[in-house]
Amino acid sequence: MKKNRFLMILVMAVLAVSLWTITGCGGGGGSASNGTGTLRVALIDAPLNASEVNVDITSVQVHSTGGAWKTVETFTPAKHVNLLDYSTGGNSLMLVDSPLAAGHYTMIRLMLSKAEVVVNGQTFDVDLKNVAQTGVKCNGQFTVESNQLCAVTLDFNAQRSFVNTGSGTYMLHPVMSMSPVNIAAKVTGSVEFQNGTGVVQPLPADVVVNVYPQGSAGNPDALSGGAVVQLDGTFEIPVIAQGTYDIQILVGTNVVKTLSAVVITSPSTDLGKIIVVE
Structure with a gap:
């Protein structure tokens, strides 16, 4: 699955995949300080040979060390999701953006x-008896720190999870992996174009903000995240790992400005107004 722009999340998050033993949001059994942090959960998918793979999600729950299941997001009515919409191009679906008590979590x-698979225009209901009571579980450890953003991406592997029984029906044998990001941040800002005398110019079409690890600007294989600039000039990258980055502003495929050694800190970093002189 090629990553163009990260969204993860959470779950960025976006943004998807290794587990790290780190503070903030990662593997390991370290303790967290008292208080409340923020959990973001994003969903991506590995593709299946079908035109649609639809699931109706009623809630997202987390399990704490030595504790019980806690519901962090409830959908009423159920959230109808075609998993294949999030299987290519770095797309992800933000499922959770919620306060969560600081602590260590394991699942x-x-x-x-409900779930269904659509193949060649024919809809097949998916038998959910394997997950009716337990839900679709994903084992993986992460720690929410007080006043920090923890971002987790869930990869719902449709290709391995939805099994054709050969008799015109499908069973769900879920395979889902988790990818926590280290201490993460939301990045916001705006882009303004000016002429040489400082007069504001109309915003061009197709303005994009791309974020790369420091020293890697322009390397597509190193792209850490990005966002499309809105008509009012603003942009938001929901989840990116805390760190130091180079940021490029592009119009189409042309780089019009580069910011070097930009420090991004949790829980959010506002880059302010980025001025591009034409």
């Missing part, structure tokens, strides 16, 4: 009310 699960 995430999705509770489903």
Whole structure:
């Protein structure tokens, strides 16, 4: 699955995949300080040979060390998601952006009310009896720190999870992996174009903000995240790992400005107004 722009999340998050033993949001059994942090959960998918793979999600729950399941997001009505919409191009679906008590967590699960697979225009209901009570579980450890953003991406592998029984029906045998980001941040800002005398110019079409690890600007294989600039000039990257980055502003494929050694800190970093002189 090629990553163009990260969204993860959470779950960025976006943004998807290794587990790290780190503070903030990662593997390991370290303790967290008292208080409340923020959990973001994003969903991506590995593709299946079908035109649609639809699931109805009723809630997202997390399990704490030595504790019980806690619901962090409830969908009423159920959230109808075609997993194949998030299988290519770096797309992800933000499922959770919620306060969560600081602490160590060991699992995430999705509770489903319905699933179906559409192949060649024919819809097949998916038998959910394997997950009706337990939900679609994903084992993986992460730690939420007080006043920090923890970002987790769930990869719902449709190709391995939805099994054709050969008799015109499908069973769900879920395979889902988790990818926590280290201490993460939301990045916001705006872009303004000016002429040589400082007069504001109309915003061109197709303005994009790309973020790269420091020293890697322009390397497509190193792209850490990005966002499309909105008509009012603003942009938001929901989840990116805390660190130092180079940031490029592009119009189409042309780089019009580069910012070097930009420090991004949790829980959010506002880059302010980025002025591009034409």
